[in-house]
Amino acid sequence: MSKNIELYEESKRYAPGGVHTSIRNVNPMKVFTKGEGAYIYDAEGKKYIDYQAAFGPIILGHSHPYVNRKVIEAIERTDLYGVGCTDLEVELSRKICQHVPSAEQVLFCNSGSEATYHAIRLTRAITGRAKLIKFQGCYHGWHDYVARNMLSAWDMIGKRDPGSAGMMDEAIDNTLICTYNDLDDVERTFKENPGQIASLIVEPIPHNIGCIMPQPGFLEGLRELCTKYGALLIFDEVITGFRHSIGGFQKVAGVTPDLTTMGKAMANGYPIAAVAGKREYMQRFNTYPGGDVWFAGTYNGHAVGTAASIATLELMENEPVHEHIFRLGEKMRSGIRTIHERLGIKAYVAGFGSVWTTYFMETEPKHYAELQQNDAELYVAYRRKLIDKGIFKMPMNIKRNHISYSHTDADIENTLDIIESVLKELIVK
Ligand code: PMP
Secondary structure: OOOOHHHHHHHHHHOHHOOOOOOOOOOOOOOOEEEEOOEEOOOOOEEEEEEHHHHHOOOOOOOOHHHHHHHHHHHHHOOOOOOOOOOHHHHHHHHHHHHHOOOOEEEEOOHHHHHHHHHHHHHHHHHHHOEEEEOOOOOOOOOOOOEEEEOHHHHOOOOOOOOOOOOHHHHHHEEEEEOOOOHOOOOOOHHHHHOOOEEEEEEEOOHEEEEEOOOOHHHHHHHHHHHHHOOOEEEEEEEOOOOOOOHHHHHOOOOOOOOHHHEEEHHOOOEEEEEEEHHHHOEEEEEOOOOEEOOOOOOOOHHHHHHHHHHHHHHHOOHHHHHHHHHHHHEEEEEEEEHHHHHHOOOOOEOOOOOOEEOOOOOOOOOHHHHHHHHHHHHHHHHHHHHOOOOOOOOOOOOOOOOOOOOOOOHHHHHHHHHHHHHHHHOOO
């Protein structure tokens, strides 16, 4: 039995399904034992160029020496106190408020799900309203407010589609679903629920369904509609934040939300997340004297996450991190397009900055329902074959790829060669 399978079989004895978060349980199953820069290694020592990037956090590279050193230095001196605040929290919050346009103040938590939960509950307290708008296909975490109409089966689009058994009916029904890139749909929803919508949450680029770009005016339109109907705009920048610029995609788009949630690339894979926004809103949290919105967490602001995040942001400030990953992203996208042309493959290569997705469909998708045109079988077969040849990405339909600061031109060229050979096997035959 292979070492991967042996360990996985043992893992299944102790953990349901052998994995510790949903959708990690994919075929072919790998047990990873090492990550270094752009590469990851499975239990048999097989090396992969990694583009999965742990769903996005790995922006500098795995086990990044500078980040690790800063974390070790920090935890040799300090950890967690339960009261007061730490010097690391002060430094990190100063940096975030300096870089992220919507962040007048910030609070730390441990996961993107916590951040979106806190942000949404805050908007309910501020507005005295219950309802939330989210978009079909967007993912904002596992909790009841948002676990609805994520990767819905095609026949469930437009229907009530809770993502989990055990959810509260009231939570499900207070989450209204709109179509991304469709401002008319959003305005209709506001009109049909007068004075009832507390907030609208959006991934400014819905990376949970690959890379669907906001059409010109869409994010600006959301900003206007939220203001017009008295709702708060939340940008969920858990993926886009720090990856698309140190100030998030809001800085690129020039649209400032009321609240922002962040995580993932914020600390290059160490666990920390944040909610940020206007001071007057953030002071409703009960970390502020008199604040009435509960905000708590034993591990909030732990030295490991805060030190890792400071180190990650320092590198972004001092080195051409974004220049590098954007250049390699463009090299990858244009390289894949050239291969498609050469082989006569009709596919759409989507992406922004360091992120890309090849959809096996001819036109640019504008929202989730249009992804029905993507050839899902081919998409997954393509990814499985790439994994076999040492290119790691999630072998699931409609998933994005990420480039890190550790990837080199040679990695991209090597990947393009392998992509071409896999496409030849799959399509040209
Ligand atoms: N928001 C977005 C946009 C995400 O992509 C994710 C995770 N994929 C989350 C929130 C939830 O973050 P976490 O898994 O850290 O709870």
